[in-house]
Amino acid sequence: MNSERVSVPHVLLGLLAAGPRHGYELKRAHDERLPQARPLAYGQVYASLGRLQRDGLVVAAGQEREGGPDRTAYALTDEGRAALNRWLAETELPMPYVSSTLFAKVAVALLVDDVDRTRSYLAAQRQAHTARLRELTAAKTALSASLDDVVAADYAIAHLDADLRWLQTTLDRVADWHREVHS
Amino acid sequence: MTYLQARGVVRSYGPTPALRGVNLDIAEGEVVAVTGPSGGGKSTLLHCLAGILRPDAGEVRWRGERIDTWSEAARSRLRRSTFGVLFQFGQLVAELTAAENVALPLLLAGTGRREARTAALTWLERLGVADLADNRPGEMSGGQQQRCATARALVTEPRVLFADEPTGALDTLTGEQVLTSLVRLAREQGTSVVLVTHEPRIAGYADREVVLRDGVVDHGGLGLETPLAGGRR
Ligand SMILES: Nc1ncnc2c1ncn2[C@@H]1O[C@H](COP(=O)(O)OP(=O)(O)O)[C@@H](O)[C@H]1O
Ligand SMILES: [Mg+2]
Numbered sequence: 001m002n003s004e005r006v007s008v009p010h011v012l013l014g015l016l017a018a019g020p021r022h023g024y025e026l027k028r029a030h031d032e033r034l035p036q037a038r039p040l041a042y043g044q045v046y047a048s049l050g051r052l053q054r055d056g057l058v059v060a061a062g063q064e065r066e067g068g069p070d071r072t073a074y075a076l077t078d079e080g081r082a083a084l085n086r087w088l089a090e091t092e093l094p095m096p097y098v099s100s101t102l103f104a105k106v107a108v109a110l111l112v113d114d115v116d117r118t119r120s121y122l123a124a125q126r127q128a129h130t131a132r133l134r135e136l137t138a139a140k141t142a143l144s145a146s147l148d149d150v151v152a153a154d155y156a157i158a159h160l161d162a163d164l165r166w167l168q169t170t171l172d173r174v175a176d177w178h179r180e181v182h183s
Numbered sequence: 184m185t186y187l188q189a190r191g192v193v194r195s196y197g198p199t200p201a202l203r204g205v206n207l208d209i210a211e212g213e214v215v216a217v218t219g220p221s222g223g224g225k226s227t228l229l230h231c232l233a234g235i236l237r238p239d240a241g242e243v244r245w246r247g248e249r250i251d252t253w254s255e256a257a258r259s260r261l262r263r264s265t266f267g268v269l270f271q272f273g274q275l276v277a278e279l280t281a282a283e284n285v286a287l288p289l290l291l292a293g294t295g296r297r298e299a300r301t302a303a304l305t306w307l308e309r310l311g312v313a314d315l316a317d318n319r320p321g322e323m324s325g326g327q328q329q330r331c332a333t334a335r336a337l338v339t340e341p342r343v344l345f346a347d348e349p350t351g352a353l354d355t356l357t358g359e360q361v362l363t364s365l366v367r368l369a370r371e372q373g374t375s376v377v378l379v380t381h382e383p384r385i386a387g388y389a390d391r392e393v394v395l396r397d398g399v400v401d402h403g404g405l406g407l408e409t410p411l412a413g414g415r416r
Binding site: 119122127133141157158160165 | 363383389404405
């Protein structure tokens with residue numbers, strides 16, 4: 001789907017907006033609030049916190065005895081809050097590049113003369129997309145689903161739905177084009 | 184257990200072929216999405232499976248028994264007792280209240296008035312529109328009407344629910360709320376669902392998807408029998 005990189009430091013700033021937290025709490029909060037995102041690695045959390053601290057956006061807020069970063073709670077500074085607000089106010093460039101592997105494969109497949117292989121790739125890809133769509137729909141309609149779960153599933157479902165429509169439209173378009181050229 | 188079975192079903196409207204030999208099995212409690220481009224034959228297949236239309240050739244079986252050869256009256260009885268139908272526009276009776284609309288299939292089946300009303304109220308409650316029981320369709324939003332129509336389709340506790348683009352006229356959120364209730368309630372009572380839709384997102388509610396294209400089941404789902412590359416110079 002979308003291979004756009006998410007700014008982990010900004011997400012961490014957002015998670016700290018409610019009050020100081022430890023690194024492991026941040027990881028847990030991240031995975032909970034962004035349930036369909038790739039889970040954060042601890043290393044990534046501490047590396048990002050280190051950079052945020054260096055830039056003065058967070059400060060260590062009390063340490064339990066001595067110890068490493070896992071013993072430290074971090075708090076947002078005023079500059080941190082300002083950086084978070086700037087990030088939230090900034091409009092994202094809508095699709096500056098079309099960077100999906102699905103798109104690239106279909107574009108390349110249309111150039112390649114191996115029709116059978118292309119067909120079986122597309123059929124398999126469609127099946128995989130549909131299966132994932134069913135899985136996400138089941139997850140979000142489960143009685144136990146939280147609002148976070150539903151919102152995350154909605155996002156993924158909307159994109160899979162768009163991919164499937166685009167795939168079908170492209171095939172129909174190519175078939176149409178082919179008919180015109182050869183009639 | 185196989186509930187419904189289509190074998191080599193063919194159906195035309197005058198010179199226009201709509202189904203050109205469709206095979207399909209639907210098991211007890213299964214939710215099957217029938218998808219594909221418009222004009223592909225989805226509605227015609229649904230009507231044949233539900234015994235509303237008779238195929239020109241081929242067979243339709245309900246629990247192993249051929250129903251396509253039955254008289255109109257016998258098929259109509261089967262529909263009333265065993266099947267439920269829901270269309271894109273709820274098709275509620277404008278002169279009746281929500282409760283009366285939902286009670287209607289029970290009254291037609293010979294249930295007493297009081298009992299029918301009680302069941303109707305229970306189903307309106309399950310669909311989250313109990314407070315509209317005494318409203319007429321004209322006083323309801325599209326989503327509320329579709330919830331009532333869903334209650335009416337399920338009130339007889341059918342073994343199969345046929346739904347043709349049931350969310351087609353609703354906005355995304357309302358549509359998904361109606362569909363979530365519909366699928367959940369159907370699953371709770373082991374009702375099979377034949378869900379016709381042209382939207383991939385809606386097909387996500389089903390256990391399985393069958394793609395109809397040009398009157399036949401398209402196994403790849405993408406219409407890949409049409410030329411793809413090759414001719415592109
Ligand atoms: N009542 C009808 N009279 C004539 N042609 C019809 C009628 N209903 C459907 N058709 C034709 O049959 C084909 C299949 O239609 P339909 O079953 O409605 O497909 P879908 O529901 O997938 O859009 C189409 O070519 C359509 O134009
Ligand atoms: Mg139709």
